[in-house]
Amino acid sequence: MREPMTEPMSEPAKRKAISNKGTPETGRSLLNGVSLPAAAIFEAPLSHNLAWMQRFAEAHGAHLAPHGKTTMTPALFRRQLEAGAWGITLATAPQCRAAFASGVPRLLLANQLVGEANMAIVAGLIEAGAEFYCVVDGEANARALGRFFAARGLTLNVLIELGVPGGRTGCRSPERVFELARLVDAEPALQLAGMEGYEGVVTDASQGADPVPAIRDYAARLVECAQRLDRDGLIGVGEPLVTASGSAWYDLIAEAFDAAELRERFTPVLRPGCYVVHDHGLYRQAQRGVLARRPDLHEGLKPALEVFAQVQSLPEPGLAIVALGKRDIGFDQLPEPLRRYREQGPREGGRADETLSVAGWRLTRLMDQHAFIELPAGSDDVAVGDIVAFGASHPCLTFDKWRQVLLVDDALSVREMMETRF
CATH class of the missing domain: 3.20.20.10 (Alanine racemase)
Structure with missing residues (x-):
């Protein structure tokens, strides 16, 4: 007996089905189960920035249209x-x-x-x-x-x-x-x-x-x-x-x-507009100017957006190639390595509260999908697969590279997938 015929899947449906297979479920960790590179927004600084700028506007009798x-x-x-x-x-x-x-x-x-x-x-x-x-x-x-x-x-x-x-x-x-x-x-x-x-x-x-x-x-x-x-x-x-x-x-x-x-x-x-996630470059510097002019404001905005990527190759001493490029992160200023984690695996691996050093790391060159990292002497603990968090300047030019960004908590667990509409 023949199996009943099924309706052939359209090409758009096939593409959607394939893309959905790579979509991280909420609760997954950035250190395990999320295809990297990925753009992540930290929940706590995001909430802080939303409230901070709203209070600032209201204190000056103004409305906010971000x-x-x-x-x-x-x-x-x-x-x-x-x-x-x-x-x-x-x-x-x-x-x-x-x-x-x-x-x-x-x-x-x-x-x-x-x-x-x-x-x-x-x-x-x-x-x-x-x-x-x-x-x-x-x-x-x-x-x-x-x-x-x-x-x-x-x-x-x-x-x-x-x-x-x-x-x-x-x-x-x-x-x-x-x-x-x-x-x-x-x-x-x-x-x-x-x-x-x-x-x-x-x-x-x-x-x-x-x-x-x-x-x-x-x-x-x-x-x-x-x-x-x-x-x-x-x-x-x-x-x-x-x-x-x-x-x-x-x-x-x-x-x-x-x-x-x-x-x-x-x-x-x-x-x-950029206040919502702030940054590690242009607007971090601008914020220093705001706080210098207005010391009464005390604590300012906090950077909330980072891009996570993995060490892809260690081709020669003192050089690491990270799978991160101009298609993944803004580059009007070169991205800044912030922290490093060991990739989480079934037998051994890193945790969000266990970071490895990136002291002395210097990003020297950014290609379409590769970052060249100059490592300091003695960086013997760097491994292929290590996960590096990068900060960027000017968040506009990072958001527009992603169809979705991930909202994460301090434990690097995905809380929400946020689609963009560029």
Whole structure:
């Protein structure tokens, strides 16, 4: 008797079945049962960072709209909103669509909305109930937005961006801000909802000089522009926004918003993104600056994101090759070896509370999927299969290399698998 015929599996289903076989179950240890390399977020510092930045914003009378491009991880968006975030900031229309589909109702696009395909995405989000804001900095873009959204029968909330000469986008002077505001006021489908800025462009234009005075001046001009737009009757909403702040200078922006007592009329919104997992490079250094300026803040943010990889080869004395590369971790600064573990096996192996030394280890070169580690003399205990935890600079450029990141506890047990939406 013939066996009953079964429906042939489609190619996408085959690929999904194969990929699911390698998916770690919750409760598994990073030292056993998880295919490495893997990106891991530690639960305790993550919780600390969420609460720390929310308290900081509230203490300055501001709201928090974390920049979601950093992680594009809906599970983290949900945690940020649950911690009290006002909304989520995004960089592109598809990112906004992904965030809204993941349950984020209030979206701030901190960029100009250009191109009818992107406008159509946003129109669909507004029609589906999203509260949406985007940035304008020029006449041509404002008129294009006005035509498109008028044809759709929709009203678009826009924020005028204040830039700096030699910087990125944004109106180069307050005079251009007011000219653009009058144009927006004349477009029936556009509603001026406030002012937007990004102080990072000031540091780019400072050419090595101390950027702090220039950032303070920029923040003051941003506030002054918003207040004048309000006095001139050009604001089209009842609760207008004033928003700025990346992950390096948020303290200076918050202080400027607080000193101007903007919350009496405006909704001040801070937009740091990298704080959620912090880092071991660029933002660790920036945080030192924040704490030096504000010693009253005491304990700052804690790095929560690490990438775990294994020693793959010991081809010659003083050299270890680790299975970690540019496809796995950010590399605008070379990753930093943090700790080492012995691979856990059925007979012998390491534990999360038993770390081996990486003192003197120096990552000298990073290829697509190989890291060259220069070992100090006497490193006789290094073995193929050893697991090394690496810290990275600029978490945006690590998250975008992963389809999922693993939430782990201090014992390196996987608590949750968090999918990304890049």
